[in-house]
Amino acid sequence: MITFEYRFDILPGKADAYGKYVMGQGKNIWSKYRGVKAVRKYKSMLGGSSPQRVVQVDLDSLATLEKILTDPGFKRAKEKFHGLVTNVSDSLLVSV
Numbered sequence: 111m112i113t114f115e116y117r118f119d120i121l122p123g124k125a126d127a128y129g130k131y132v133m134g135q136g137k138n139i140w141s142k143y144r145g146v147k148a149v150r151k152y153k154s155m156l157g158g159s160s161p162q163r164v165v166q167v168d169l170d171s172l173a174t175l176e177k178i179l180t181d182p183g184f185k186r187a188k189e190k191f192h193g194l195v196t197n198v199s200d201s202l203l204v205s206v
Contacts, residue, residue: 111147113168113203114175117161118195128194135187140167143181145174160197172202 120128140149147168154162169175178184192198 111168111170111205112172112175113166113205115201115203116165116167117163117197117199119160119162119197121194121196124194131190131194135190139184139187140165140178143174143178143184145170145177161199163195175202 138149140146147170148166149168150166152164152166154160167175169178179188
């Protein structure tokens with residue numbers, strides 16, 4: 111199992127649009143794919159500190175992540191998402 115971790119901030123002035131995105135096109139975007147074991151979403155308790163959001167996705171394999179990232183529907187949603195956020199970074203994690 112691997113964990114894909116995604117960290118980001120919401121662009122200033124885009125909070126409402128981001129809220130609509132996560133309730134619409136981005137809602138449960140990860141969990142609808144086969145091989146996704148769990149999705150955890152975090153919001154910073156400190157408000158403006160970076161990263162404001164962290165998403166962790168547990169997947170059964172790296173191949174599962176590759177399939178998701180190349181899916182045309184996921185690509186469209188990701189494109190919309192990247193118009194709403196900044197300071198994006200990610201990691202692939204394994205348990206030690």
